[in-house]
Structures are given as structure tokens and as C-alpha cells.
Amino acid sequence: MIPATSAAELRAAARRGEWRVTTAGHCPAYQQANVVILPKESAAEFAAFCTRNPTPCPIIEIMPPGDPEPVRSAPGADIRTDLSGYRIYRAGELVEQRGDIRDLWRNDLVTFLLGCSFTFEHALIDAGVSVRNVECGTSVPMYVSSLTCLPAGRFHGPTVVSMRPIPEAQIQLVRELSAHYPHAHGAPIHVGDPYEIGIADLARPDYGEPVQIHPGEVPVFWACGVTSQAVAVKARVELMMTHEPGQMFLTDLPRQGNTRT
């Protein structure tokens, strides 16, 4: 693993093909982002979906058609090269995984950067809360819940949630800390019994890797940015490109603030 202290350094390592692991636990000073790239044809509808479901899909920046530079959140970066891995979907099917998307770029592609819970994990760790997926270096477990999103045109579906086991005594602290990060999903949307939100088996996540729940710990669930990818897959959009799960885009935005202007 390459030590990377700034977001720009991590992006440069990804561009050189030298960063191949999860970004969870790295670059604690900066906001991390989910990436969804769609043709302009479906972009207004997808933007509407995100604004109607701001807890799973908090918008950090939308880039105009054909523009690969996130001028607000990472000036000088290039969204076609600065992720460590990309997934390519055509008509809802995953067709390819690759290290850059320069040759797939088009003038009508609109990039969405959406907040990620990795941003607030650092605040939990700073406050003495251990975050199992960071300890284990694994991708956080994610589940399709029974909580329904507000629809927008062809985009509709359930909320995907991420789960972290938290000792009962720290739950109030964790609620309060994460509530300060509305641009990164904010407070948990469910605490406790997974059945209540339609999750049958915590050992079998729909995305990411399972983690152990120790005695005295309670599963805590946050809305997850993968929600946006799941609805776009379901809508069978002609082309969608995303980050490789767990390998997020590192912005230059400070962890706690959503505004710069």
C-alpha cells in the first residue's frame, strides 16, 4: 500500500496505476465521493432522483456534459483517469472493469460526484470508535433494504445501506458525529434489527464483504451512495460508468464542509 497524505497524491497514484485498494481509512482530511457517469439524455432525470433522495445520494458536484474536470471539488483532476478502477455498464449489464476511461469518453457524458460514508468514518475513528471494515481493510458490507426511494422518471428502487457494528454504549455518539456530515449520508437511518428494513442475512451482503459482529455490538445502518448505481442499472441506461466499489474519488474538499464558495 502506498502512503498518500493528500487527495492529490492519491489521485496521482491512481492515475499511474499504483493504487489498487479501497480508499476507506485514507486521506482523512478530505471528502470521498461516489462517481456515476451517464449520457446527457438521462442526466436531468438522474439529477432529479438524487435531489429527491438526498440522504443516499447527496450531490457534491455535477459536471457539465463532456467536462472531465471537477472544478469545484478537485480543480486540475481528470475524472477519466483519477480513479483506481472503473466499472462499465451497458443497458444495465456490467460489461467491463478497467483502469481508465479516456478512450470511452464522449462529449455528452455527465459526471455526478455523490457523498460517501468513508468521509465520516474518520470522525468516528478520531473519537475512539473502531470501524470494523477499516480495521480489516475490507469493503464495507452493503445491503438492499426495503426502504423505498422517491422516484424520478425512469429511476426508482430501494435504498442500499451500509452497515457498521457499533458497541451499544457508543451508538448515541456515532449518531451525533455522523449527523454532522449531511454531505456524506448524515445520521444512521436504522439501528438494530436488520429484518425491520428487509435484510434477511447480515452474513450475505449484496455488495462489499461481510464483517463480524462482536458481543455487545449493534448493527448500525447508513444510507449508501450505491443506491444511485442500483437504480441506474435497473433503468437499463444505455451507458453508465462508475468507480470500482470501495475505490472512491478523492476530492480536495475539506472533510467537514460541503461549501467552498
Added chain:
Amino acid sequence: MIPATSAAELRAAARRGEWRVTTAGHCPAYQQANVVILPKESAAEFAAFCTRNPTPCPIIEIMPPGDPEPVRSAPGADIRTDLSGYRIYRAGELVEQRGDIRDLWRNDLVTFLLGCSFTFEHALIDAGVSVRNVECGTSVPMYVSSLTCLPAGRFHGPTVVSMRPIPEAQIQLVRELSAHYPHAHGAPIHVGDPYEIGIADLARPDYGEPVQIHPGEVPVFWACGVTSQAVAVKARVELMMTHEPGQMFLTDLPRQGNTRT
């Protein structure tokens, strides 16, 4: 003037043509919104502009093409009838002002609801700060500043600011109170000398009506949602429809929270 306690009542009065004045100072429990309606062709670019300039243009909801119902922020409302006045611009020229836009509606029109400073004015009043434009029942004075927005495609231009005179002793209080409303422009972006942000004459606002500044008061400037209309006019978008200045859309969203989900 019609007493309206709920946002739904005010919208109904507007729909019946019985509400014809500013919404400033009304419905203190609810968020007010700027309305910008554009063809889908320019919507992704405009969404990008808003996300790159979240202080003047905080997105409350984007509605998918052709959808007149703000299902997140005012379920059951109709954006074609529930404002008390509309302005119609073609290729950047104001061509008409009217009471509803049902016959101009198209399947490709995308509605943007953006936060408004009227939302936090109630918090100032509750804390004992007098808000001159509310006292006078006039439209808040707005000025084109020299602060430049981050561009997004064809959309670019200066930040428009609103101004309220505040007694020197209350400035810190006003900063703190408005900072709690990031979905309504947040904290002031400038306090004091208007020349520093390129404003030559406070008595001659670019939009709204001037207000008197009393001895001991300082002009305080907030980013303003009119910024978004100004850049869309300048870009000469084929068709743009907006609210009549000062006559905002009343949402059902609680004043302080931006999230519902």
C-alpha cells in the same frame, strides 16, 4: 393581504389568483424556494452550475423532464399554477409576465427549486433582529456583485447578493443564525463596505427595492438565488420561466431541515 398559515394554503391562494404580494415574512415554518424552469437540453449544464455554486444556488429539488409535481418538497403541488406570478424569458429577453403557465408546459421542461434567504429571515425575526424589507413589506434589495461564480458550460457570471442593514451589535448573532441555513444561502458572504464587492450605490439595487440604512447599522450581504436567473438570461437559453421576484414557491419542507428521507 390574505392570512395564510400553511404553505399549502398560500399555494392554494396563489393558484386561485388571490395572492399577489411578496412571500417574505409569510409561512415562517416552511422553506421558500426560487423557481427556474428550463428545457432539458440545458438542464444538465444548469444543474452543474448550481452544484458548483452552492452558496448562491442551493438545490432543494430538481424535477424530472415534464414533471410538474415537486414530490419531495411539496407533494400534490403543481409548479404550473402554484406561484402567484411567473416571468417568461425567450433567448434571454423577458417577454411576458403571467399568473400561470399551464398552456406553456412541455414534456421537456425541467424545474429547479433553489433555496431562498426568506427562509432564514424568520429565524432573525424570532431572535429579535428586525429585517427592514419585511418591516416595509418591500422586495429585498439585490445587487450584481464583483464576486465571480464557477462556470459550467454556457452558464457563467457574477454572484447576485441580497442586502439587509443590521445593527453592528447584532452582526455576530446574524452570522451564526443564518449559518444554520446552508439550504438558504447560509452565512453572509460580505459584511460592510459595498465597494469591496463591486457595488457602487446601495440606493440603486439591480433587483428589488432600496431600503434605508439607519445610523449604527452595517450593510450585510448574502448570496442570492437570482444569481441563477441572471446567468441563464446571459446564456440566452431558448426558454426560461421563473417566479416573479419576491414571490417565491412555498414548500412543505420544515424551515430548518433540508432532508426529509
